[in-house]
Amino acid sequence: MSNLMMNGLELMLLGMGTVFVFLTVLVIGTFVMSRLIMLAPGNPEPESKRAGRSGRDDLSEVAAVAAAVKAVHGR
Amino acid sequence: MDKLNLLLSQSGFANLTIGPLSMIVVGLVLIFLAIRKGFEPLLLLPIGFGAILVNIPEAGMYAAPVYDAQGHLVAAGGLLYYVYHIGIESGVFPLLIFMGVGAMTDFGPMLANPKTLFLGAAAQFGIFGTIIGAVWMSSMGWMDFSLTDAAAIGIIGGADGPTSIFIASRLAPELLGAIAVAAYSYMALVPLIQPPIMRLLTTKKERAITMTQLRVVSKREKIIFPLLVLVLVALFLPSATPLLGMFCFGNLMRESGVVDRLSDTAQNALMNTVTIFLGLAVGSKLSAEAFLNVETLGILLLGLGAFCVGTMTGLLMAKLMNIFSKTPINPLIGSAGVSAVPMAARVSNKVGLEANNQNFLLMHAMGPNVAGVIGSAVAAGVLLAYLG
Numbered sequence: 001m002s003n004l005m006m007n008g009l010e011l012m013l014l015g016m017g018t019v020f021v022f023l024t025v026l027v028i029g030t031f032v033m034s035r036l037i038m039l040a041p042g043n044p045e046p047e048s049k050r051a052g053r054s055g056r057d058d059l060s061e062v063a064a065v066a067a068a069v070k071a072v073h074g075r
Numbered sequence: 076m077d078k079l080n081l082l083l084s085q086s087g088f089a090n091l092t093i094g095p096l097s098m099i100v101v102g103l104v105l106i107f108l109a110i111r112k113g114f115e116p117l118l119l120l121p122i123g124f125g126a127i128l129v130n131i132p133e134a135g136m137y138a139a140p141v142y143d144a145q146g147h148l149v150a151a152g153g154l155l156y157y158v159y160h161i162g163i164e165s166g167v168f169p170l171l172i173f174m175g176v177g178a179m180t181d182f183g184p185m186l187a188n189p190k191t192l193f194l195g196a197a198a199q200f201g202i203f204g205t206i207i208g209a210v211w212m213s214s215m216g217w218m219d220f221s222l223t224d225a226a227a228i229g230i231i232g233g234a235d236g237p238t239s240i241f242i243a244s245r246l247a248p249e250l251l252g253a254i255a256v257a258a259y260s261y262m263a264l265v266p267l268i269q270p271p272i273m274r275l276l277t278t279k280k281e282r283a284i285t286m287t288q289l290r291v292v293s294k295r296e297k298i299i300f301p302l303l304v305l306v307l308v309a310l311f312l313p314s315a316t317p318l319l320g321m322f323c324f325g326n327l328m329r330e331s332g333v334v335d336r337l338s339d340t341a342q343n344a345l346m347n348t349v350t351i352f353l354g355l356a357v358g359s360k361l362s363a364e365a366f367l368n369v370e371t372l373g374i375l376l377l378g379l380g381a382f383c384v385g386t387m388t389g390l391l392m393a394k395l396m397n398i399f400s401k402t403p404i405n406p407l408i409g410s411a412g413v414s415a416v417p418m419a420a421r422v423s424n425k426v427g428l429e430a431n432n433q434n435f436l437l438m439h440a441m442g443p444n445v446a447g448v449i450g451s452a453v454a455a456g457v458l459l460a461y462l463g
Contacts, residue, residue: 008210012203023196030189
């Protein structure tokens with residue numbers, strides 16, 4: 001086998017090894033981080049609820065406008 | 076009459092040779108693919124146009140500036156010369172794009188299921204398998220690729236445009252044009268390349284596996300994650316800092332929620348501006364002597380191989396994880412590990428829906444998909460550390 005092929009194989013082993021080691025460390029780090037944050041007091045609520053409420057606000061606004069228009073035109 | 080002769084001698088008719096003419100045709104083909112077929116138009120259109128501009132004879136779009144002996148500027152260089160040297164040779168443009176990609180990335184699905192990072196790691200085998208393929212072609216005497224050339228070609232398998240351009244500009248600038256064209260073309264072709272491989276390597280029963288709903292990820296986790304990545308990069312692989320550092324910076328701007336203006340600029344205005352110049356500058360590397368040779372053919376073949384191998388190893392890794400995991404893992408999400416955000420994740424979702432029309436894999440596939448971005452940046456860091 002040529003020298004170039006040997007270098008290529010070496011690079012492959014080194015590269016895949018590094019990628020796996022790094023991402024394994026990252027997986028462990030992420031698990032630990034999430035666990036710590038969930039244990040920490042005063043965990044803020046997920047933001048998704050706020051979006052729902054603003055949507056309803058808009059609807060009530062629309063309803064109020066519709067009622068006003070109807071009142072004006074109904075006269 | 077002399078004046079007319081002079082004008083004629085500088086015209087396109089007098090100077091156009093077969094090489095630049097073929098490259099203008101290549102540029103037109105890229106523009107056609109972008110407009111008619113919708114192949115990554117944001118990149119292929121500027122690349123195609125850049126290729127045309129740089130190949131117009133006597134236009135001097137890529138002319139180097141001329142200085143006299145005292146260092147005074149005699150003639151300024153061409154636009155594309157400056158754009159290339161300022162933006163790509165320096166590595167600035169791909170890194171700015173990476174910052175924008177970071178600002179557009181939601182790590183939520185990955186944080187909800189961090190195991191999917193392994194899929195993003197497995198799919199990087201496409202990069203290293205292709206390096207072996209390239210050096211094998213050289214050792215057979217078909218091509219003339221050095222190890223650094225092979226590494227720059229292999230990074231196409233990362234399915235990540237800015238990473239490919241960054242690595243190619245560092246390791247093999249003369250191959251940059253072909254590598255960028257291959258990377259973006261195959262990213263556009265992901266919906267055609269991946270499904271047959273996905274169906275080949277999985278059974279119908281595996282494709283129909285439904286995955287458990289992802290948990291809600293808190294804002295704090297999303298803010299701390301980019302900082303965690305940055306610390307790990309600094310500790311383990313500083314050579315990946317340019318790419319991952321900018322990526323984490325963009326992501327932190329997004330998730331912190333206090334600099335929405337900056338995050339918005341990074342995602343939109345700045346990203347678009349840089350994309351225009353990046354495309355033109357990549358196109359300017361599509362000169363006849365650099366593109367019309369057998370190496371380009373090799374790069375296109377190897378790039379396709381890189382995508383296929385990455386898809387395969389991602390799928391196989393997901394199958395393996397499904398055996399050992401407590402919660403079921405649909406092997407189809409493995410193919411999203413090649414990055415190509417968000418196309419590869421959409422492909423996983425689509426193929427999953429074919430097997431089970433109630434099975435929505437998109438959010439599950441986004442985990443390995445963004446993990447693939449980190450994975451290919453890490454692989455890029457290894458290549459730079461080893462060869463740079």
